[in-house]
Amino acid sequence: MSAAKAISGNLFDDDPAFQVTGETISVLPPLPLAGPYDYLVPEGLNVQPGDFVEIPLGRQTQRGVVWGKAKGDVDPAKLREIYGVLQVPPMAEVTRKFIDWVSAYTMSPQGAVLRMAMSVPDALEPPKPVFRFTLAQPNGESTDPGIRMTPPRKRVMAFLRDHPPMEQADIMRETGAGASVIKGLVEVGIVRRLMVAPPSPFNPPDLDIPRPHLSEAQEHAANELCRKVADDGFSVTLLDGVTGSGKTEVYFEAIRIALETGKQVVVLLPEIALSAQWLQRFRDRFGVEPALWHSEVGQARRRETWRAVADGSARLVVGARSGLFLPYANLGLIVVDEEHEHAFKQEDGVIYHARDMAVARGHIGAIPVILASATPSLETLANVEAGRYGTVELSERHGVAVLPSVEIVDIRQDRPERQRWITPTLKKRLAETFAAGEQAMLFLNRRGYAPLTLCRTCGHRFQCPNCTAWLVEHRAWGKLQCHHCGYTAKTPDTCPACGAEEKLSACGPGVERLYEEAVETFPQLRIEVATSDNIAGPKAAAALIDRVHNHEVDLLIGTQILAKGYHFPMLTLVGVVDADLGLAGGDLRAAERSYQLMTQVAGRAGRGDRPGTVLLQTADPSNRVIKAIAAGDRDAFNEVELSQRLTHGMPPHGRLAALIISGKKENEVDEAAWRIGRAAPRGDGIMVLGPAPAPLSLLRGRYRRRFLIRTDKQVRLQAMIHDWLAKVKTPSSVRVQIDIDPYSFM
Ligand SMILES: Nc1ncnc2c1ncn2[C@@H]1O[C@H](COP(=O)(O)OP(=O)(O)OP(=O)(O)O)[C@@H](O)[C@H]1O
Ligand SMILES: [Zn+2]
Numbered sequence: 001m002s003a004a005k006a007i008s009g010n011l012f013d014d015d016p017a018f019q020v021t022g023e024t025i026s027v028l029p030p031l032p033l034a035g036p037y038d039y040l041v042p043e044g045l046n047v048q049p050g051d052f053v054e055i056p057l058g059r060q061t062q063r064g065v066v067w068g069k070a071k072g073d074v075d076p077a078k079l080r081e082i083y084g085v086l087q088v089p090p091m092a093e094v095t096r097k098f099i100d101w102v103s104a105y106t107m108s109p110q111g112a113v114l115r116m117a118m119s120v121p122d123a124l125e126p127p128k129p130v131f132r133f134t135l136a137q138p139n140g141e142s143t144d145p146g147i148r149m150t151p152p153r154k155r156v157m158a159f160l161r162d163h164p165p166m167e168q169a170d171i172m173r174e175t176g177a178g179a180s181v182i183k184g185l186v187e188v189g190i191v192r193r194l195m196v197a198p199p200s201p202f203n204p205p206d207l208d209i210p211r212p213h214l215s216e217a218q219e220h221a222a223n224e225l226c227r228k229v230a231d232d233g234f235s236v237t238l239l240d241g242v243t244g245s246g247k248t249e250v251y252f253e254a255i256r257i258a259l260e261t262g263k264q265v266v267v268l269l270p271e272i273a274l275s276a277q278w279l280q281r282f283r284d285r286f287g288v289e290p291a292l293w294h295s296e297v298g299q300a301r302r303r304e305t306w307r308a309v310a311d312g313s314a315r316l317v318v319g320a321r322s323g324l325f326l327p328y329a330n331l332g333l334i335v336v337d338e339e340h341e342h343a344f345k346q347e348d349g350v351i352y353h354a355r356d357m358a359v360a361r362g363h364i365g366a367i368p369v370i371l372a373s374a375t376p377s378l379e380t381l382a383n384v385e386a387g388r389y390g391t392v393e394l395s396e397r398h399g400v401a402v403l404p405s406v407e408i409v410d411i412r413q414d415r416p417e418r419q420r421w422i423t424p425t426l427k428k429r430l431a432e433t434f435a436a437g438e439q440a441m442l443f444l445n446r447r448g449y450a451p452l453t454l455c456r457t458c459g460h461r462f463q464c465p466n467c468t469a470w471l472v473e474h475r476a477w478g479k480l481q482c483h484h485c486g487y488t489a490k491t492p493d494t495c496p497a498c499g500a501e502e503k504l505s506a507c508g509p510g511v512e513r514l515y516e517e518a519v520e521t522f523p524q525l526r527i528e529v530a531t532s533d534n535i536a537g538p539k540a541a542a543a544l545i546d547r548v549h550n551h552e553v554d555l556l557i558g559t560q561i562l563a564k565g566y567h568f569p570m571l572t573l574v575g576v577v578d579a580d581l582g583l584a585g586g587d588l589r590a591a592e593r594s595y596q597l598m599t600q601v602a603g604r605a606g607r608g609d610r611p612g613t614v615l616l617q618t619a620d621p622s623n624r625v626i627k628a629i630a631a632g633d634r635d636a637f638n639e640v641e642l643s644q645r646l647t648h649g650m651p652p653h654g655r656l657a658a659l660i661i662s663g664k665k666e667n668e669v670d671e672a673a674w675r676i677g678r679a680a681p682r683g684d685g686i687m688v689l690g691p692a693p694a695p696l697s698l699l700r701g702r703y704r705r706r707f708l709i710r711t712d713k714q715v716r717l718q719a720m721i722h723d724w725l726a727k728v729k730t731p732s733s734v735r736v737q738i739d740i741d742p743y744s745f746m
Pocket of ligand 1: 213214244566
């Protein structure tokens, strides 16, 4: 990806602040429309760029943001007046520029991007005022001898004399006086009622908490990052440290420096709901609850958070990718942890990669960005190589912990029993681990019981009616489920195709099936399964982490949700049950993704004072990904991977985009795809593949066709696609989605 490159050009004209009354302005509503619309400012109203305003739009009242001067494309006589300005801190110029940039980069309407920044409409309502009470005269004396002084009145006055303005409930609690007493004092003019802004729900961080003693390498890395933060200005630094090296502690230092200057900081995490351990460390380090921003946060909290980010009182934000689009008053640092994670790619609506957008946000806001990972993406490594990003390295684990040793188990020789997946070697190592009082983890990136159900009589396979996908058996629920659209059906006893009874057979393992095998093999152990099915929210994740920490679990079996971040000192053995699984797909990043995932999983082993071991079960021991993980040779792997990408002009050497044409009627989709295909651009450094049925050629009941566009780096990809699609008319029943820098090829 080339966010840094793409934004190095001057995309924006300077947009000096202006004040207008009785003039025309443009207002952007948070809707996927063409862009901002012109409005008149009524006489006497003062409006600034960035103000949140209420406007008439068609027959409705809408809210939008003043985007700038009027475009002047509408007859002034026809312009409508804005209704008014909302009581919300105006959206900062950097946020507006960022929205424009993301819109241009992702080829999404500006209003669709703005909608991500205005995702809590309620937050635009004025907050409920808070009332406090204080003495009208400092000494509290009344000049009017006619006023009756009852004991409760005296108590309230005495209390207020010694305290700052207080809320009614507090006064009542402290003095035992009733509400009527306070009301009476207000009526006679002894006590005054003040309306104050509601206090921020977020306390300022405590910057005096001593940091842990850092190792020499950590100290060096932290200093380097702190220097970048203190330098003030745009920079991107990769914090490249092996699993367990203490990257978190190191970037906490950079966060502290940014906070000291009074700025806001946002940390993006790929899966906050599962980050209970991380959050605890964060609280310990900064003494406060950060403002959390992810899909599980309730509506009332979202509203408070949005406003507190906008007024600057939320100093520390920890968010999922959408946290980048909050209307920061004064953002000073962005940290993207696990920057290689594909969870940062948003795949619907505005399709964007939060890591890349974070870099763009840093550039536009002239602030530092830190990308942390033990397995950086090739895109980021290429940017380091090219000198666009700086890097600091941590090559050793913290303390006495060492990186685990990785061994390959060839399942062709070391065979598990029939319909079993744990090899004799892995079984033996598991037994040894448990005998030593240690914990183990089995990793299999497949939810459910079995990925495919087959009729042994007629060969019928169970397929999703809405998607090109097999239904996955979830035996615990007695159901078959589609992992793409969520469709479920009861697991039948008879084959719907041939009527044969009890002939359905589960093919291949999922974690549930592995659990069955583990329980049979080690009946005396405490074994738990962890997948997104049973560890959905923050509570379930935190509880699981506690159980593992307290050693109430001997063996954990799980999918990728166990792969990253967790720190369990007594976990010493990790078994990767099917190391070949992720390599099969063959998409552009299959090898890279597999490498990253397995390295991260392996990184959970031996993080305390006992050394760890990782066993990779594979039928292809000579595969370069497997060999690279076993050898711990990341550089060698990346070198081969990069050179292959270079040969094919693939990212990070070339650029990619995808078009997904979809609709409910297959013939319409084919027709539209064919027309688009006919208008496809040609030229040096441009290659258009397709239209082809997408691997998921039916998804949620929509037929899908794909184009893949590869260009050399100097081609202006967005402009090219824009010109191309402008030439083709497609019916409104057919959707054309543009995915710049695609990560999913389904
Ligand atoms: N200087 C230090 N003093 C005390 N404890 C430390 C120090 N550095 C790291 N640790 C501890 O070591 C463990 C690993 O650190 P951390 O989780 O930050 O590593 P990481 O590099 O983020 O690993 P991963 O990439 O696997 O998530 C944590 O429990 C952390 O608290
Ligand atoms: Zn489906």
